[in-house]
Amino acid sequence: MSAVRRSDLAIGALAVAAALALTAIAHAFVASRTPPESQAVNAALVRDLGLTDLVLFTDARYTRHPSVADLHSAFQDHPMSLDHFPSGSLIAPPRHIFGTGPRFATGEEIPE
Amino acid sequence: MIRQIARQRYLVDFTLASMMRRKVKNVVLFGVYFLIVFVLASVMLFGSAIRREAALLLANAPEVTVQKLVMGRHDLISGEHLEALSAIRGVRRAEGRLWGYLFDRGNGANYTMMVPPASDKAHALAPGEAIVGSGIDRVKTIGRNEYLFLIAPSGRFFKFTVKDHLPEGSGLVAADLVLISEQDYRALFDLPEDVYTDLALSIRNEKEVATILGKAAKVIPNSRFVTRSSIARTYESIFTWREGVLLALLGAAILAFAILAFDKASGLSAEERREIGILKAVGWETSDVLTSKFWEGALISLGAFLFGLIAAYAHVFFFQAGLLEPVLKGWAVLYPDFRLTPHIDPLQVTTLAFFTIVPYTAATIIPIWRAAITDPDTVMR
Secondary structure, rough: OOOOOOOHHHHHHHHHHHHHHHHHHHHHHHHHHOOOOOHHHHHHHHHHHHOOOOOOOOHHHHHHOOOOOOOOHOOOOOOOOOOOOHHHOOOOOHHHHOOOOOOOOOOOOOOO | OHHHHHHHHHHHHHHHEEEHHHHHHHHHHHHHHHHHHHHHHHHHHHHHHHHHHHHHHHHHHOOOEEEEEEEEEEOOEEHHHHHHHOOOOEEEEEEEEOOOEEEEEOOOOOEEEEOOOOOOHHOOOOOOOOEHHHHHHHHHHOOOOEEEEOOOOOOOOOEEEEEEEEEOOOOHHOOOOOOOOOHHHHHHHOOOOOOEEEEEEEOOHHHHHHHHHHHHHHOOOOOEEEEEEHHHHHHHHHHHHHHHHHHHHHHHHHHHHHHHHHHHHOOOOOOHHHHHHHHOOOOOOOOHHHHHHHHHHHHHHHHHHHHHHHHHHHHHHHOOOOOOOHHHHHOOOOOOOOOOOOOOHHHHHHHHHHHHHHHHHHHHHHHHHHHOOOOOOHHHH
């Protein structure tokens, strides 16, 4: 019986990896079309309780509820009081800074 | 065809034998390459999955949330506006929302206290009752019908009977929630009657939101309106930003790797040059040398990409992105225990594949091609 060639091992390993990657893609495809029960439960909770935000960072109010937090909360205690929570650096600056559209009602001025 | 396959197999055999002669260098390169792809793919998969989850879940958020602003700060809003807002044509319902934060000195956690809306009969509570989220159960371990003790900001003690827990798996939206009755909420925070944290509007036709907000702004000056679409955009930008921050932090590592890989791939060692010279001298054609080196680049980069992608997929969707958790967790005591629904954005994976496989393979081939077209005698010298 001939010994296993290195090329067979290497190409076999690549083939296995490619098959696993395809399986992962197929798994993601199937999973996103058959969402878990928890997704429906969460969607119902959001609707019933009128929730506005996901629970990702519970350390400060502007990280717990970024969509409804004060616009100036990073400087809430003093104009020079910089953000001291690590997750604050992971929250994007308000969108009006980038000029990508107001989050205010028509006619309302955006604070500087 | 069969001859061609056999020929390629021999070339792969030869390439692997050549790589084995520089085993440590190639293993280290593969390891670092794998790690870079793993981290990049983890961040990308996590970012795209959580963006999708946020978009799906928050599609049910209130259509418009009305906040009162005083000196640029969010303030309590009077319930007298409810009637005026309900009277605007197109508004189906206006409800006062009561929610706020309570810091638990015992364990350093921040709870989100909330009163379930009157329309939500499933979570209706009598005074003295509470429903708690899964995160609170983890830090306090309170069973059903047991007591939850809370200290109000005024220093008063409050005792609640835990009527129920919010369902398992609802951590992503409700880990830190404590639902209590309106009467208890007002007593806990010493709130007067008829004031609310904010108001939630239900709109008949979503296309009319802008018009309705224009009218509502006249009814309640000094107010801010947060629409459902702006919530969705906030989350989209948060996760794009977060992904960007992580990628920027990784930038230095990626750059160092790019220099290492380019140096390894483009700079031929004297030994490699001699090897090419000998191969040419014994009759190998330039195309054979190039194919052999193409296999070297492809085996390393394609292997690192495929294994890195699979490891990242398992890490994010089966192990709840455990390695990214310290970054996500911040300083919070309460952190949701959630499992993301697997999702792969084909464009992101294709981009990652393109930027990891193609440059390395190309960088391997060009210097080899230059050496391979030179006279064997010159190369060996």
